Amino acid sequence: HDVINVTPGRDPATVERFARGFMDHNGVPVYVRLVACDMSLGFRKGIREHLPHARRIVDRFHVARHADEAVDKAGKTEGRSDPLFKRTKCLWLRNGESLAELQVETKRNLTGQRLKTGRACRMREVLQDICTDGRTPSEAWVRLHRLCSWMMHSRLKPMKDLARMIRRHFAGIVAYFGHPYANAVLEGADGVIRNVKRRARGFRDMDHSATMIYLTCGRLDLKAVTTT
Structure with a gap:
C-alpha cells in the first residue's frame, strides 16, 4: 500500500520511465505479471512494449x-x-x-x-x-x-x-474476474496527494511534488536516513 514510484504523464513513455526506474532499484520488468490501470490507450501501449509479460487489468x-x-x-x-x-x-x-x-x-x-x-x-x-x-x-x-x-x-x-x-478494452475488463485487482488503494492515496497540493498551494516543479508524495504516501523510515 506504499507509493514506490512517481512518474508524470499518461502515454507509453510514462510506462517506459517507470520500467527504467524499476530496473534502477533491481526490479526486472519482464517478471511483472499483472498491471491494474484505467482505460488509457497510452498505458495499454506502454505496458505492451515495456512490461511485455504483464497482463493488463482494467480497474472496474x-x-x-x-x-x-x-x-x-x-x-x-x-x-x-x-x-x-x-x-x-x-x-x-x-x-x-x-x-x-x-x-x-x-x-x-x-x-x-x-x-x-x-x-x-x-x-x-x-x-x-x-x-x-x-x-x-x-x-x-x-x-x-x-x-x-x-x-x-x-x-x-x-x-x-x-x-x-x-x-475496445474487453480483454482487460474480463481479466479482472480472474485476477480481482483494482486501483482502490491508489485512489485513496490520490485523495491524500490532492490534500497535500492544496495545503502547499501548488508546487514549483514535478520534483518538489514527487518528494512530498514520497514523504506522505511512501511510509519512508526517516530515522534510517543519516547525514554527514
Missing part, C-alpha cells in the same frame, strides 16, 4: 465511472425536453439502498414511464451486477457480450459509446 471502478457518465449524458439529453427530470440526477446515479423511501418511489414511477434514461439506468445496473457478482472470466465474458449488444441496439448514443469503449 473506472468502468463504473464511465457508465455513470453515460447515464448522466442520457439524462441531460432527455431532460432538455421533459420537465420530469428536474432535480432527479441523484436518482439515476445512486444505488437503490442509498436512496430514501420517497426517492425510491419517485424513481420507480419515472422508470415505469418508459423513459430513455430509465433504460440507460438499467443498463448501468446490469453492468454493476456483472462487476459485483461475476464469478469467472467466462461467465463475465458472456454477460458483458450480451450487455454490449443490448446497449448497441438501444438507440441511446451515450450507451452505444459506452458499449464501444467496453469492447
